[in-house]
Amino acid sequence: EPEVTQTPSHQVTQMGQEVILRCVPISNHLYFYWYRQILGQKVEFLVSFYNNEISEKSEIFDDQFSVERPDGSNFTLKIRSTKLEDSAMYFCASSEEGTSGNTIYFGEGSWLTVV
Amino acid sequence: ILNVEQSPQSLHVQEGDSTNFTCSFPSSNFYALHWYRWETAKSPEALFVMTLNGDEKKKGRISATLNTKEGYSYLYIKGSQPEDSATYLCACNTSGTYKYIFGTGTRLKVLA
Numbered sequence: 001e002p003e004v005t006q007t008p009s010h011q012v013t014q015m016g017q018e019v020i021l022r023c024v025p026i027s028n029h030l031y032f033y034w035y036r037q038i039l040g041q042k043v044e045f046l047v048s049f050y051n052n053e054i055s056e057k058s059e060i061f062d063d064q065f066s067v068e069r070p071d072g073s074n075f076t077l078k079i080r081s082t083k084l085e086d087s088a089m090y091f092c093a094s095s096e097e098g099t100s101g102n103t104i105y106f107g108e109g110s111w112l113t114v115v
Numbered sequence: 116i117l118n119v120e121q122s123p124q125s126l127h128v129q130e131g132d133s134t135n136f137t138c139s140f141p142s143s144n145f146y147a148l149h150w151y152r153w154e155t156a157k158s159p160e161a162l163f164v165m166t167l168n169g170d171e172k173k174k175g176r177i178s179a180t181l182n183t184k185e186g187y188s189y190l191y192i193k194g195s196q197p198e199d200s201a202t203y204l205c206a207c208n209t210s211g212t213y214k215y216i217f218g219t220g221t222r223l224k225v226l227a
Binding site: 003004031033035042043044045048055056058091098101102103104105106107108109 | 147149151156157158159161164166204206212213214215216217218219
């Protein structure tokens, strides 16, 4: 069964460093998402992406964050200058369409630890 | 602001028992609800997508119902097995948005 894959599975980074989390969505999907879960908290929406642009973003997704689909297969999340509070599990997801009746498929997550 | 609540937070049942948990959400502007099953170190697995009031979905021993007028969904597991042990997440959105709001999840442990 097709799946969303994410790399790295775990990254430890120094505060202030840039981090890029990578995702390969399911190949025929058109809508892409990043969510995150800080330990002990709910899964939170960060951003949705369609047709090479952000379609929606949350208040968490400030200027430190950016997303890109550089080559038609990868979908990346960049955090420019990491803060301690960015430590979380980051999930990439994709769906065939953006309508709410569509299943959203999640990757296994990238666990980011900022020290 | 859409707030999604799940109860109970955790649950232990004996193998063979049937169980159910609840996802509550504000009924105004509701658009869709997703149920996921999430095992540690794996990706959340999509179980059901529900949109219409009165929807009932079934997948093997797991089923779900949706009441959009009163703002809740039930997930039922019939004859629980140890492999059903996982966190069950629900997520909802309102019309006109891609943003799904997740509940805290219900952690189910099925004891052999």
